[in-house]
Amino acid sequence: xxxxxxRQLQPCLWTLPRAPGEERAQVLLYGSAPLLxxxxxxxxxxxxxxxxxxxxxxxxxxxxxxxxGYGFPIGGVAAFDAEQGGVISAxxxxxxxxxxxxxxxxxxxxxxxxxxxxxxxxxLFRAIPAGVGEEGEIKLNPEQLDQVMHGGAHWAVQQGYGTxxxxxxxxxxxxxxxxxxxxxxxxxKKRQRGEMGTLGSGNHYLEVQxxxxxxxxxxALALGLHEGQILISIHCGSRGLGHQIGTxxxxxLAKAASRSxxxxxxxxxxxxxxxxxxxxxxxxxxxxAINCALANRQILTHLTRSVFTEIYPQAELxxxxxxxxxxxxxxxxxxxxxxxLLYVHRKGATRAFGPGHPxxxxxxxxxxxxxxxxxxxxxxxxxxxxxxxxxxxxxxxxGAGRAMSRHQxxxxxxxxxxxxELAQQGILIHTRSMRGVAEEAPGAYKDVDLVAEATEEAxxxxxxxxxxxxxxxxx
DNA sequence: ATGTTC
Numbered sequence: 350x351x352x353x354x355x356r357q358l359q360p361c362l363w364t365l366p367r368a369p370g371e372e373r374a375q376v377l378l379y380g381s382a383p384l385l386x387x388x389x390x391x392x393x394x395x396x397x398x399x400x401x402x403x404x405x406x407x408x409x410x411x412x413x414x415x416x417x418g419y420g421f422p423i424g425g426v427a428a429f430d431a432e433q434g435g436v437i438s439a440x441x442x443x444x445x446x447x448x449x450x451x452x453x454x455x456x457x458x459x460x461x462x463x464x465x466x467x468x469x470x471x472x473l474f475r476a477i478p479a480g481v482g483e484e485g486e487i488k489l490n491p492e493q494l495d496q497v498m499h500g501g502a503h504w505a506v507q508q509g510y511g512t513x514x515x516x517x518x519x520x521x522x523x524x525x526x527x528x529x530x531x532x533x534x535x536x537x538k539k540r541q542r543g544e545m546g547t548l549g550s551g552n553h554y555l556e557v558q559x560x561x562x563x564x565x566x567x568x569a570l571a572l573g574l575h576e577g578q579i580l581i582s583i584h585c586g587s588r589g590l591g592h593q594i595g596t597x598x599x600x601x602l603a604k605a606a607s608r609s610x611x612x613x614x615x616x617x618x619x620x621x622x623x624x625x626x627x628x629x630x631x632x633x634x635x636x637x638a639i640n641c642a643l644a645n646r647q648i649l650t651h652l653t654r655s656v657f658t659e660i661y662p663q664a665e666l667x668x669x670x671x672x673x674x675x676x677x678x679x680x681x682x683x684x685x686x687x688x689x690l691l692y693v694h695r696k697g698a699t700r701a702f703g704p705g706h707p708x709x710x711x712x713x714x715x716x717x718x719x720x721x722x723x724x725x726x727x728x729x730x731x732x733x734x735x736x737x738x739x740x741x742x743x744x745x746x747x748g749a750g751r752a753m754s755r756h757q758x759x760x761x762x763x764x765x766x767x768x769x770e771l772a773q774q775g776i777l778i779h780t781r782s783m784r785g786v787a788e789e790a791p792g793a794y795k796d797v798d799l800v801a802e803a804t805e806e807a808x809x810x811x812x813x814x815x816x817x818x819x820x821x822x823x824x
Numbered sequence: 825a826t827g828t829t830c
Contacts (some may be wrong), residue, residue, distance in 0.1 A: 368825040406829070419825090482827045551825050592826050675825085755828095784828095 350388040360415070361807035363392055371667040373401040373409075379741065379807040380413035382431035384799055387752055392424075397575055398614040399427050403622070404435025404626045406684060406691055410741050412698050413803035414722070414750030414795060419444065422615030423697030423751075426744040428682065430691055436611065436630055438620035439602050441694035442677050444595040446635055447642035448553075448586030449520075449673035450721040451637070451650055452732070453666040454572075455657070457579040459559045463819075465660050466777060470501055472656045473555060474779035478651065482551040482589075483781075484543035486645045487648070494538050497545065498530040501640030502671075505647035509720035510546075511668075514648060517710045519643060519671040520700065525678075528640050529633025533590070536599050538591030541641065546648035550782065552748075552789055553585045553824035554723075555653065558730060564694075568734055568813045571716045572669060580816055581657075581666065582730060583649045585824070586675065586725050587642040594638050598631045623692055632677070639676060646671055669732075670719035674747035676700045678681045682742055693742050701735035701745035702809045720810045723748045725793030726778060731801040733810035744803075745810040749794035758793035759784065767791075780823040789823065 355363040355378065365376040369729075376396050378385060384685065389806060394414050399421055400409035406428045415424030420440030429435025462469075478485045489497065497504050501524030506513055516523035530538075531761040548555060560578045563569045574580075586595075605621035605628070606613055611621065621628040650668065657664040675693045684691075702709055708716055717734035726732040728749065753761075764783025767790055771778055780786055805812050 353825070443825070481825095549825075550828075553825085586825070588825090595825085699825075 350385050350393060350612060351703065352382060352385060354393065354458065361803050362433040365397060373397060374589065375408035376400050377408040377410045377490055379410065379803070379809060381799060381803040381806065382639060384413050384795060384803055387795060389417045390416060392422045395420065395422045396425060398618055401614055402436055402618065402620060403611060404429045404433040406430050411782035412744065412746045413807065414746040414748055414800045416698065416751045421696045425696045426694065426698050427621065427692045428691040428742045430689060434719060435623050435692060437623050437628045437677055437692055438618060438619050438694065439595055439598040439631060440683050441696055441763040442635060443675040443696045444592050445586040445675055446591035446594060446638035447673040448675045449642065449671065451583040451671040452669040452724050453581040453650060453653065454574065454669045455581065456665045457470045457661060458577045458777045459579060462579050462661065466820050469660045470777045470779050471749050472660060473820065476652050476656045477548055477555050477822050479822055480781045483547050485546040487545045489542050489545060491538060494541060495530045497644045498528050498533065498637035498640050500524055501643035502647035505644045508720035510648045510651035515647065515668040517670040520673055521579050523643055525636050525639050527633060530634040530637050532596060532630045532634040533637050536591050537593035537597065542553060544588040545645055546651065546652060547588060548585045548822065548824045549588055550785060554726060555649065555822040556582045556818050557820035558582060560814050561817040562815040564812040564814065568716045571713065572732065572813060574732065574814050581653055582721065582723060583646055583653065585645060585649065587638040587775055588645065590641050591638040593635060598634065600818055602628055602631060613712045635677065642673065643671070647681050655678040660670065672699045674720055678723065691763055692744065695744050697747050698744045699747045700743055701734040701739055702743050703739055720745045722746050722804065724797035725749050725791040725794040726789060726818055726823060727776060728797050730816045731797065731812055732814045732816065733801065733804065733812050736808050736810050738808050741809055746804045749797040749800055751793060753793050754796045755788040758790050762787045762790040762792070776818050777820045778823055779821065786823060
């Protein structure tokens, strides 16, 4: 990205000035100069397109980890007011609806656990189905799948996967209202019947990590984190169900946009007014997929616990938090002193409520919502908490963010060599797809340290802990 | 992200 096209407002805040005659809302880009320089110009084009959609409130924004996506950039945040013709966009949520990260804290320390890492890695790899189209032990009939879509993580706990205490620390307390399984196609449901409790592919992973550095001891204490502690992060989404909903509704919403007279600068921005039959239909289907993803991560939490107690009989794993980063949520925000209901699209961006937010569990109310920036498998991840001054509709970065395409990564790295190299660094990778490993090469991602620094500098979220990867089951 | 190209 050529920074000369931008105007810098603050050290980590930039805007794209409008061209003469260009009619759109403001565009704001959060991030440091080195991060923005490495971004594709497509990010600018895409976020400017988003800023031209009807009913946008404030600015269309990108987070420090943004990169080129389908229609909307990944790392894009856009809020719409239904009362002002605001829209809902399938491309603004993404194909992997409610993809997110469940983070578990353990009572194990590195020195107690390290000896059995090879055994742990093998056992996790056996227990956690991963890869494209990979199915698990659970096969659901249509009625049970409807229950998943309504019940989310609550359904999973009722089935014996995990404990009610987990639910307190899952976004939305484990389920969203407003799911309408009838709005989900039979094909989408069919694809999901065997995919509950599976990781998927691409950048999805289950990673055993060690707390390597604490940035804020007070907040770390509130989050139950300390140096040397073993954590587990589970990154996955709504699998075939969410993907098929995305595919189905892109077509429907494109027609709806045309019928509603909405000009789409890019057909990938397919959207409909929130207050339209198609918009409402998509929201019902999307909420069903959100609950599916929450249930999926709950089941994987249970499977992870089973493996850990097999290897480490004394192990106890508690849910630290579960955050989605591909959603649209109806939320109340203060706009110029006025309380307004907005439809906040976060695509490759996490919610990041600051201290005192009423939707936070009691335990975290004083410190703010835990935010996870998932890194690449070779570098590390960050735990942060929402900043009370967050200027981006309570949104923050979600990961390191790709720095190059999968295609470019494949041309540059070989999966086997990467696995060997990482093993030398004490990071054990288990995968069915060496091609996937090459696509996910640590070097294909932005520097996660720069992303976390910029996230804090921009006032989006504050760093609490840095986690170093030790064992990784890769999708 | 994805029964990895309808």
